[in-house]
Amino acid sequence: MTQRIEVLEDIFKANNSQALLNCSRLEKAGIFSLNLMASPGAGKTSLIEQTILGLKGKTRVAVIDGDIATSMDADRAEKAGATAVQINTGGECHLDAFMIRNALDRLDLSAIDILLIENVGNLVCPSAFRLGAHQNVLVASTPEGHDKPYKYPGMYQGVDVLIINKIDLLPYINFDMQFFAQGVEILNPRIRTFLTSCSTGEGIQSWIDWILHQKKSFSAV
Amino acid sequence: MHELMVTQNILEIAIRHAEEAGANQISSIHLQIGQLATLVDDSIQFYWDIISKGTIAQGAQLNFLRIPAQFQCNNCKEIYSLNGDDFSCPSCHGIDIQIIAGREFALDSIEIE
Numbered sequence: 001m002t003q004r005i006e007v008l009e010d011i012f013k014a015n016n017s018q019a020l021l022n023c024s025r026l027e028k029a030g031i032f033s034l035n036l037m038a039s040p041g042a043g044k045t046s047l048i049e050q051t052i053l054g055l056k057g058k059t060r061v062a063v064i065d066g067d068i069a070t071s072m073d074a075d076r077a078e079k080a081g082a083t084a085v086q087i088n089t090g091g092e093c094h095l096d097a098f099m100i101r102n103a104l105d106r107l108d109l110s111a112i113d114i115l116l117i118e119n120v121g122n123l124v125c126p127s128a129f130r131l132g133a134h135q136n137v138l139v140a141s142t143p144e145g146h147d148k149p150y151k152y153p154g155m156y157q158g159v160d161v162l163i164i165n166k167i168d169l170l171p172y173i174n175f176d177m178q179f180f181a182q183g184v185e186i187l188n189p190r191i192r193t194f195l196t197s198c199s200t201g202e203g204i205q206s207w208i209d210w211i212l213h214q215k216k217s218f219s220a221v
Numbered sequence: 222m223h224e225l226m227v228t229q230n231i232l233e234i235a236i237r238h239a240e241e242a243g244a245n246q247i248s249s250i251h252l253q254i255g256q257l258a259t260l261v262d263d264s265i266q267f268y269w270d271i272i273s274k275g276t277i278a279q280g281a282q283l284n285f286l287r288i289p290a291q292f293q294c295n296n297c298k299e300i301y302s303l304n305g306d307d308f309s310c311p312s313c314h315g316i317d318i319q320i321i322a323g324r325e326f327a328l329d330s331i332e333i334e
Contacts, residue, residue: 001334002248002249002332002333002334003242003244003332003333003334004330004331004332004333005238005239005242005330005331005332005333006329006330007234007235007238007327007328007329007330007331008327008328008329008330009234009238009327009328010326010327011227011230011231011234011252011326011327011328012230012326013230013234014230014233092223092226093223094223096226124259125223125259128223128258128259129223150306153257153308154257154259157320182316185316186308186309186316186318187308189316189317
């Protein structure tokens with residue numbers, strides 16, 4: 001005889017529960033964390049390098065780097081002066097909360113104040129998997145085009161901070177900032193935005209100041 | 222793109238609930254998928270046929286209940302559905318809006334024998 005059973009369980013429940021555990025583990029250790037997402041080539045790793053350099057001497061930074069293959073990004077983060085752990089997803093298109101748990105096991109959490117998580121370059125999948133980071137950051141870049149908020153609404157909706165990188169290229173490319181900003185406004189009106197160039201250094205200081213301010217308010221709580 | 226992992230989660234949740242109920246076989250699975258969830262039914266079905274083999278869920282029929290996206294305007298409180306690519310409020314044209322449905326991705330129920 002057939003019997004119907006109500007389940008009503010979120011398919012992402014296992015990941016979301018682990019994300020909550022990661023978050024409380026980071027909070028107990030006093031670590032403020034950021035999950036950086038972007039398409040490939042937007043400048044995530046360059047921004048992380050600039051961030052490490054800008055925070056040097058002020059606070060202790062660690063980086064968890066997610067990539068399908070190679071340890072190139074973790075090597076760059078280490079060279080800039082951070083402790084770094086590489087996760088090779090072996091084909092998975094995103095990081096998930098369990099990968100972060102395993103990466104946290106490999107770090108000395110008592111020696112970290114700020115954790116930067118570099119997600120796999122992709123504007124679709126990473127937005128569906130919470131990691132337990134305190135703020136989700138999207139790094140957009142001007143050469144990607146001004147239509148991206150309209151094409152990837154899930155990503156633009158799910159983040160707290162937007163960095164528009166490579167603004168030094170604006171004079172050379174066809175990027176309509178007003179159209180881009182309108183798309184962002186519709187999807188995420190309360191988002192915090194920074195305009196940066198990792199080549200010229202423009203805007204990096206206000207991003208660094210924001211991180212330090214967030215870390216301070218986080219520690220006060 | 223991550224449908225394999227998602228399908229593994231569906232299988233794990235379905236089997237756990239079926240075993241708790243003492244079932245011998247799962248004959249049907251009902252899923253709720255919001256219009257804004259980036260998941261492909263065909264791809265879930267494809268992986269399902271492979272990974273459910275040899276389990277009590279083998280041969281279970283997957284049913285997808287698509288939940289339309291719904292928004293509410295924070296300005297005039299109008300509730301409306303998605304119309305093309307335009308997310309703005311059809312009543313006051315405001316863009317300060319919130320999503321009230323369409324992001325669901327849940328296992329609604331299973332049928333067991």
